[in-house]
Amino acid sequence: MTDEQVLLRCEHVTVRRGRREVVRDVSAELRAGEIVALLGPNGAGKSTLLDALAGALPAASGQIERRGRVAVALQSPDLARRSVLSNVVLALAWWGVPRADRMPRAREALKAIGAEHLAARQASALSGGERRRVHLARAIAVRPDVLLLDEPFAGLDAEVRASLLEDALSALRSSTRATLVVVHDRGEAWALADRLLILIDGRLVAAGAPRDLLERPPSVEVARFLGFDGSVDDGSEVILTRPAHVVLDPAGRLEGRVTRVVPLEDGARLELELDQGRLYTNAPLPAPQLGDVVRVRLGGGVRFAREQVSPPATAASAAPIA
Secondary structure, eight states, rough: OOOGEEEEEEEEEEEEEEEEEEEEEEEEETTTTEEEEEOOOOOOHHHHHHHHHHSSSSSSSSEEEEEOEEEEEEESOOSSSSSHHHHHHHHHHTTTOOHHHHHHHHHHHOOOOOOOOGEEEEEEEEGGHHHHHHHHHHHHOOOOOOEEEOOOTTOHHHHHHHHHHHHHHHHHSSSSSSSEEESHHHHHHHOSEEEEEETTTEEEEEEEEEHHHHHHHHHHHHHHHHOEEEEEEESSSEEOOGGGGGGEEETOOEEEEEEEEEEEETEEEEEEEEETTEEEEEEEOOOOOOOOEEEEEEOOOEEEEEEHHHOOOOOOOOEEOO
């Protein structure tokens, strides 16, 4: 990766809102051709970091370098009281795009995000999902070098979100643009991103490809955030697991009692209490019932030293189970 491909870089950036330090000592890069997801729990500082990267909020310390034009699509998809096409054209006018280029670029952006059929519709008549498509089209139409998106799929039901995610993936992909998408949902990050930045309590605690982080989370804190909710004491180490790692198997070496059953569309999520810890798994129908004793085997997980798993320690060196 050459330095010319880095379109935005921040080094040791700390950001405050009032007297409160919200983002602490964050260093990261955005590179041409990649989509990066900024992921973290509520209150982690994601939107604050995005505002600082965009230049809307000053950094209390550290440096931010930007190369080229930076466009931001905030979380709220506010549209003007005019047609969809006029909304996109208005954004292009604000950016100084020549008048002759505005209409074709607006139509091109609407088509890219699957909203071309909405061009003549009044913004006031749009559904929530349609408004978000137009909101994204405005950002894409200006053709920025760096595109920053703050939770572009927030507040949508599962079906609408899935459809918009599918269209957004192709619309956002560009060999010359760097895109940073703030998301709250891990599924959105996995669907979109080449690389993840995980922010917890204002600190950048992990960065890397989604699959790499899922297979080798660098700390207990990151593993828990990524859904490793089960744990089994294995002597000097504790194995952390996701539900997919726990397989019901009559020949399994671990035995547990079902202490909770949560119905799912095609099965049930089970909570299992073991002498060595607690595990979670998804079972097909007919699923075991509350109080049943079952045997399971582990098909994956990550190992941490026992003292690292005990609160409040979070630092660890994880290795996949062979």
